[in-house]
Amino acid sequence: xxxxxxxxxxxxxxxxxxxxxxxxxxxxxxxxxxxxxxxxxxxxxxxxxxxxxxxxxxxxxxxxxxxxxxxxxxxxxxxxxxxxxxxxxxxxxxxxxxxxxxxxxxxxxxxxxxxxxxxxxxxxxxxxxx
Amino acid sequence: xxxxxxxxxxxxxxxxxxxxxxxxxxxxxxxxxxxxxxxxxxxxxxxxxxxxxxxxxxxxxxxxxxxxxxxxxxxxxxxxxxxxxxxxxxxxxxxxxxxxxxxxxxxxxxxxxxxxxxxxxxxxxxxxxxxxxxxxxxxxxxxxxxxxxxxxxxxxxxxxxxxxxxxxxxxxxxxxxxxxxxxxxxxxxxxxxxxxxxxxxxxxxxxxxxxxxxxxxxxxxxxxxxxxxxxxxxxxxxxxxxxxxxxxxxxxxxxxxxxxxxxxxxxxxxxxxxxxxxxxxxxxxxxxxxxxxxxxxxxxxxxxxxxxxxxxxxxxxxxxxxxxxxxxxxxxxxxxxxxxxxxxxxxxxxxxxxxxxxxxxxxxxxxxxxxxxxxxxxxxxxxxxxxxxxxxxxxxxxxxxxxxxxxxxxxxxxxxxxxxxxxxxxxxxxxxxxxxxxxxxxxxxxxxxxxxxxxxxxxxxxxxxxxxxxxxxxxxxxxxxxxxxxxxxxxxxxxxxxxxxxxxxxxxxxxxxxxxxxxxxxxxxxxxxxxxxxxxxxxxxxxxxxxxxxxxxxxxxxxxxxxxxxxxxxxxxxxxxxxxxxxxxxxxxxxxxxxxxxxxxxxxxxxxxxxxxxxxxxxxxxxxxxxxxxxxxxxxxxxxxxxxxxxxxxxx
Numbered sequence: 001x002x003x004x005x006x007x008x009x010x011x012x013x014x015x016x017x018x019x020x021x022x023x024x025x026x027x028x029x030x031x032x033x034x035x036x037x038x039x040x041x042x043x044x045x046x047x048x049x050x051x052x053x054x055x056x057x058x059x060x061x062x063x064x065x066x067x068x069x070x071x072x073x074x075x076x077x078x079x080x081x082x083x084x085x086x087x088x089x090x091x092x093x094x095x096x097x098x099x100x101x102x103x104x105x106x107x108x109x110x111x112x113x114x115x116x117x118x119x120x121x122x123x124x125x126x127x128x129x130x
Numbered sequence: 131x132x133x134x135x136x137x138x139x140x141x142x143x144x145x146x147x148x149x150x151x152x153x154x155x156x157x158x159x160x161x162x163x164x165x166x167x168x169x170x171x172x173x174x175x176x177x178x179x180x181x182x183x184x185x186x187x188x189x190x191x192x193x194x195x196x197x198x199x200x201x202x203x204x205x206x207x208x209x210x211x212x213x214x215x216x217x218x219x220x221x222x223x224x225x226x227x228x229x230x231x232x233x234x235x236x237x238x239x240x241x242x243x244x245x246x247x248x249x250x251x252x253x254x255x256x257x258x259x260x261x262x263x264x265x266x267x268x269x270x271x272x273x274x275x276x277x278x279x280x281x282x283x284x285x286x287x288x289x290x291x292x293x294x295x296x297x298x299x300x301x302x303x304x305x306x307x308x309x310x311x312x313x314x315x316x317x318x319x320x321x322x323x324x325x326x327x328x329x330x331x332x333x334x335x336x337x338x339x340x341x342x343x344x345x346x347x348x349x350x351x352x353x354x355x356x357x358x359x360x361x362x363x364x365x366x367x368x369x370x371x372x373x374x375x376x377x378x379x380x381x382x383x384x385x386x387x388x389x390x391x392x393x394x395x396x397x398x399x400x401x402x403x404x405x406x407x408x409x410x411x412x413x414x415x416x417x418x419x420x421x422x423x424x425x426x427x428x429x430x431x432x433x434x435x436x437x438x439x440x441x442x443x444x445x446x447x448x449x450x451x452x453x454x455x456x457x458x459x460x461x462x463x464x465x466x467x468x469x470x471x472x473x474x475x476x477x478x479x480x481x482x483x484x485x486x487x488x489x490x491x492x493x494x495x496x497x498x499x500x501x502x503x504x505x506x507x508x509x510x511x512x513x514x515x516x517x518x519x520x521x522x523x524x525x526x527x528x529x530x531x532x533x534x535x536x537x538x539x540x541x542x543x544x545x546x547x548x549x550x551x552x553x554x555x556x557x558x559x560x561x562x563x564x565x566x567x568x569x570x571x572x573x574x575x576x577x578x579x580x581x582x583x584x585x586x587x588x589x590x591x592x593x594x595x596x597x598x599x600x601x602x603x604x605x606x607x608x609x610x611x612x613x614x615x616x617x618x619x620x621x622x623x624x625x626x627x628x629x630x631x632x633x634x635x636x637x638x639x640x641x642x643x644x645x646x647x648x649x650x651x652x653x654x655x656x657x658x659x660x661x662x663x664x665x666x667x668x669x670x671x672x673x674x675x676x677x678x679x680x681x682x683x684x685x686x687x688x689x690x691x692x693x694x695x696x697x698x699x700x701x702x703x704x705x706x707x708x709x710x711x712x713x714x715x716x717x718x719x720x721x722x723x724x725x726x727x728x729x730x731x732x733x734x735x736x737x738x739x740x741x742x743x744x745x746x747x748x749x750x751x752x753x754x755x756x757x758x759x760x761x762x763x764x765x766x767x768x769x770x771x772x773x774x775x776x777x778x779x780x781x782x
């Protein structure tokens with residue numbers, strides 16, 4: 001998968017489009033633009049142009065079978081996350097960033113034993129509910 | 131490195147160093163108290179336990195600050211403070227200092243190095259925290275995607291239900307793999323991608339409620355403060371432990387809130403479990419918040435002990451009591467471990483008692499230059515502890531090192547090549563030797579000592595020929611402020627024997643200074659005219675106010691012209707009869723002050739006898755003759771014939 005390694009790191013604008021594509025799944029430019037425009041005013045042509053550039057870079061794949069082209073992310077979300085883990089700031093200060101966020105789950109993932117216990121709990125819960 | 135070495139000798143660094151040491155036990159005590167109370171009140175509601183943990187965490191920097199303030203208040207003065215005012219006789223100093231004590235001093239000497247290490251740690255944690263904060267802020271804009279309108283609307287409804295006025299944004303993020311809340315003023319809930327589509331609406335609602343509970347409780351800002359405390363006191367494991375307790379209880383609080391709203395604690399627990407299962411195995415950002423398994427078990431515990439409401443109040447009281455006890459114990463502990471030169475300024479009064487500097491007899495064979503350094507150069511400013519430590523040194527290299535450190539500790543601007551304190555000190559010695567040297571070296575005189583320790587006075591009244599109220603030449607030195615002594619300090623020096631050796635009569639730190647001037651009034655100003663009854667009455671007075679009043683009445687009874695004439699006579703006597711002793715004290719001076727100018731003066735042909743004739747002492751026409759004789763030709767005429775003193779102590 002030498003090609004995967006050669007994929008350039010996405011810019012912030014490209015990353016946003018990728019996020020939308022991961023969230024919505026394969027989408028038209030119109031869908032992507034609509035989602036982005038919910039957060040900030042954006043020109044349709046800007047989104048279109050960015051998507052075209054990303055397609056050239058190989059960050060997204062374009063399905064031209066239909067009249068409205070369908071774009072999809074070339075790599076799953078996890079790939080980008082690992083790619084971005086190389087981000088110095090994120091890597092060096094992820095720990096302290098984590099302590100500045102509030103969330104329903106701990107930063108430390110549950111161990112396999114705990115996950116097994118959780119699964120058991122979920123099964124019991126489903127049984128109890130049904 | 132040398133600059134750092136100099137800096138750690140400054141009072142700031144020393145105070146910080148001791149605060150760091152004290153916080154080791156303070157932090158441990160506080161954490162132990164929290165641990166005990168959390169065990170005691172295991173069944174208390176999470177929010178009470180959370181409050182308790184927060185209180186403990188807040189008490190930690192408070193204890194640190196109070197300790198620092200206390201130690202700072204007791205720090206040694208750096209400039210112009212009589213650290214060692216009355217140069218203690220060397221004989222008193224144990225020449226062979228106990229070895230153990232010296233080693234202790236060595237440890238104390240190295241301890242300040244902990245301060246730069248600590249400061250570097252704080253800088254690291256704060257820089258890391260700042261970078262983390264920047265990274266978190268970027269999460270708002272990078273790799274986010276606004277969810278469908280209906281979710282934002284659902285969130286708005288929940289906000290209204292919970293009574294949250296601030297607008298809360300909802301975003302999907304490709305960076306987080308667990309739901310998190312960031313920001314205080316403009317809170318944003320970040321959900322991992324796919325969270326909204328993978329969970330049921332009820333489950334998403336649970337998660338949103340949990341994050342909204344954080345918003346309601348102002349947890350973000352508390353968490354930020356918490357990070358500041360962690361960074362400041364990073365070296366103490368107890369701080370991290372308490373902080374972890376706070377985080378865990380915080381999540382419990384939010385869990386409780388969610389359950390209160392949705393009512394189904396098992397469904398909520400299942401949502402948390404599902405979320406955890408869905409987390410990707412890759413590293414991603416998530417919040418730090420307690421142990422999930424423990425939370426789920428806690429949530430699913432059906433039978434929960436009755437929540438006692440008096441428990442938190444009781445525990446808060448216990449915590450406060452322990453904290454107060456620790457604080458009161460602090461000052462008692464301080465003197466034992468304070469650094470060697472943190473000796474409270476000795477009462478300056480000792481200067482009068484020990485008017486002569488340190489005896490020159492040495493018991494220990496100390497090489498001459500160091501002997502001179504100890505007994506002359508720094509005699510007035512070295513502390514007992516430093517003196518003892520210095521005397522215990524065995525090699526010249528150690529002594530050189532000691533002297534270096536001695537000055538470094540006092541350098542007001544450590545890190546610069548100049549040591550202003552040392553330069554000023556030697557300048558003062560030079561000045562004292564130049565200006566105050568009489569029969570003894572200038573630095574040894576009272577004026578020299580005062581000058582060296584306190585510096586030049588802010589004002590100087592010089593009465594070289596004595597003043598109206600005094601017959602001795604005297605000087606008054608006024609200091610507006612002397613650290614550790616007070617404000618507006620007047621030091622008086624009197625040249626009693628006319629040799630130029632001014633001696634201190636009043637002491638800057640002596641509260642009875644005023645009384646001294648009243649004693650002078652009694653024994654000098656009014657000595658010849660006050661009646662025995664008046665004298666007895668005056669001596670019985672207790673306060674300066676009463677004395678002032680007494681003096682006022684004393685002169686009132688005799689009238690202002692009398693008073694003016696009286697002081698004129700004293701001045702006249704001082705001007706004309708001073709010879710070896712002040713004029714007013716001589717026999718002629720005494721007679722002159724009491725009876726005024728004689729009506730006639732007859733000198734004998736050999737100039738050895740003088741006759742003073744008064745025509746009206748004790749009544750008109752009553753002629754009295756006083757004979758003064760200068761037996762040894764020195765000009766000190768002694769009264770050899772006294773006609774009796776019919777008018778003694780009568781009005782002039």
